[in-house]
Amino acid sequence: MTTLPTSTAKKLGLVIDLDTCVGCHACVISCKGWNTENYGAPLSDQDPYGENPTGTFLNRVHSYEIQPKEAPAQLIHFPKSCLHCEDAPCVTVCPTGASYKRVEDGIVLVNEQDCIGCGLCAWACPYGAREMDAEEKVMKKCTLCVDRIYNENLPEEDREPACVRTCPAGARHFGDFADPDSNVSRLTAERGGMDLMPEMGTKPVNKYLPPRPKDRDRSDDVDILAPFLEPVATETTGFLGWLDKALEAMPGSSKGGKS
Amino acid sequence: MHPAPSVILFSTLSGLGFGLLAFLGFGMPSPTGLMAFIWFSIAYALAVGGLIASTFHLGHPERALKAFKQWRSSWLSREGICAIAALLVMALYGAGAVFFDANWTLVGIVGAVLSIGTVFTTSMIYTQIKTVPRWANVTTPIMFLSICIAGGALLAGQVSVATPLLILAGVAQIAHWVFGDKALANSGTTLATATGLGARGDVRAFEPPHTGTNYLLKEFVYVIARKHALKLRVIAIVLMAVLPVLLLITHSHILAALAVLSHLTGVFAARWLFFAEAEHVVGLYYGKR
Numbered sequence: 001m002t003t004l005p006t007s008t009a010k011k012l013g014l015v016i017d018l019d020t021c022v023g024c025h026a027c028v029i030s031c032k033g034w035n036t037e038n039y040g041a042p043l044s045d046q047d048p049y050g051e052n053p054t055g056t057f058l059n060r061v062h063s064y065e066i067q068p069k070e071a072p073a074q075l076i077h078f079p080k081s082c083l084h085c086e087d088a089p090c091v092t093v094c095p096t097g098a099s100y101k102r103v104e105d106g107i108v109l110v111n112e113q114d115c116i117g118c119g120l121c122a123w124a125c126p127y128g129a130r131e132m133d134a135e136e137k138v139m140k141k142c143t144l145c146v147d148r149i150y151n152e153n154l155p156e157e158d159r160e161p162a163c164v165r166t167c168p169a170g171a172r173h174f175g176d177f178a179d180p181d182s183n184v185s186r187l188t189a190e191r192g193g194m195d196l197m198p199e200m201g202t203k204p205v206n207k208y209l210p211p212r213p214k215d216r217d218r219s220d221d222v223d224i225l226a227p228f229l230e231p232v233a234t235e236t237t238g239f240l241g242w243l244d245k246a247l248e249a250m251p252g253s254s255k256g257g258k259s
Numbered sequence: 260m261h262p263a264p265s266v267i268l269f270s271t272l273s274g275l276g277f278g279l280l281a282f283l284g285f286g287m288p289s290p291t292g293l294m295a296f297i298w299f300s301i302a303y304a305l306a307v308g309g310l311i312a313s314t315f316h317l318g319h320p321e322r323a324l325k326a327f328k329q330w331r332s333s334w335l336s337r338e339g340i341c342a343i344a345a346l347l348v349m350a351l352y353g354a355g356a357v358f359f360d361a362n363w364t365l366v367g368i369v370g371a372v373l374s375i376g377t378v379f380t381t382s383m384i385y386t387q388i389k390t391v392p393r394w395a396n397v398t399t400p401i402m403f404l405s406i407c408i409a410g411g412a413l414l415a416g417q418v419s420v421a422t423p424l425l426i427l428a429g430v431a432q433i434a435h436w437v438f439g440d441k442a443l444a445n446s447g448t449t450l451a452t453a454t455g456l457g458a459r460g461d462v463r464a465f466e467p468p469h470t471g472t473n474y475l476l477k478e479f480v481y482v483i484a485r486k487h488a489l490k491l492r493v494i495a496i497v498l499m500a501v502l503p504v505l506l507l508i509t510h511s512h513i514l515a516a517l518a519v520l521s522h523l524t525g526v527f528a529a530r531w532l533f534f535a536e537a538e539h540v541v542g543l544y545y546g547k548r
Binding site: 028094097196201 | 323336456472478539541545
């Protein structure tokens, strides 16, 4: 059913720390690995070793430069996957009911047996979270590793999304946003977790933590005591002054050169 | 957006076909016998031909029947249901005209309303897409409906109403362009809001996630050169509205046929631009807007 649930018991999602992410793309690879071998159709590649390789990914890492008004530029690595929106436009546009949001935990999933591959859900998503697999011709998206997080065949520490489990920097956190005391709710509150494109009205569940303020480079600053210092000599004196003049006078040196 | 030929063919041909069905349903003209058979064949060839073309862009066309299920939320589902309803009701009306020399007015009116309703549901598929600000405004359904009705009048040979309707359709198309050109800027969505980093300084896309292309770039980040777009707009509007209006002045059958061809070509060009010029906000993440 493609009408959205009015509320979900849990709101599972991710917090992504833009301050900590080092842009290593390990989450991209672990996501592709897990989701190729597990839930649904594999994530195919086209021409993987050729001139023009492309493929389906559920998680991609962009990099952005911020140029503040009076500080050096900053580089921000920016992982982006499905935000499991509360008001998910990708779900309501689906004509077959293949796209749905789970009532129990809020995960947005695609039932691939019902997907006709019309692509309308990908049109409706502002974040580019959905990609049509060129081989299987069905829509692929982040499942929040629904086949890991409840999987009792896995050791307990592995029951979180592959991207979170693999992140070497600890930049990704998984939890329940409906619980105000969960790790993700507390991180969001403490660090000012933000929504992407809030004006689109999608109410994303996933939150992004903004980069912490950086120390400013002060090497070019002028000290307040500088005017009281002795002026720097403009003419060379002593032995170096004599040497400079002597070398200047030698044949072959440029006329009027002052170096 | 990537201008998919199957979708452009669908919206152009079906729009014209449902426009003709609407005029037939309203009894303008109301042929019977063999003449009715010819009129309805033309209308069904256009409407059904377009619908069949639209299934070519599906990844799994064999599952297309599942698309009738979600009418409560999905405009695409509503479009499918409305199209089938219009075709069935008009088939009944057409059968009456062809085989019984009958003119079942009420059936015709219901069929006509469903035919125009189908084009409305098509337009709403695009209008609901907030991620393409150029589409997500009232000019989209007005443009689709006015072109459908003008094309229908032209093809139905209703010369006296066709001329003002063609002019109206041309104005609606131009309004869609004028409004659409400012829509992305007016939407307030920028790389700053997309990344949430705008308060910290100017944000610039520094490095894409991968060196090659991907589904998103191919589907949503199609870019057309502005100078070509302007030329195509002029060609589209001249062929769609200006030339047909001039060709209708003399009331000649051959010129009227040319007017239909010109109109169809013009609408085709305009619909190509409808997709090619549409800016999807996901392009912002790739620094492409």
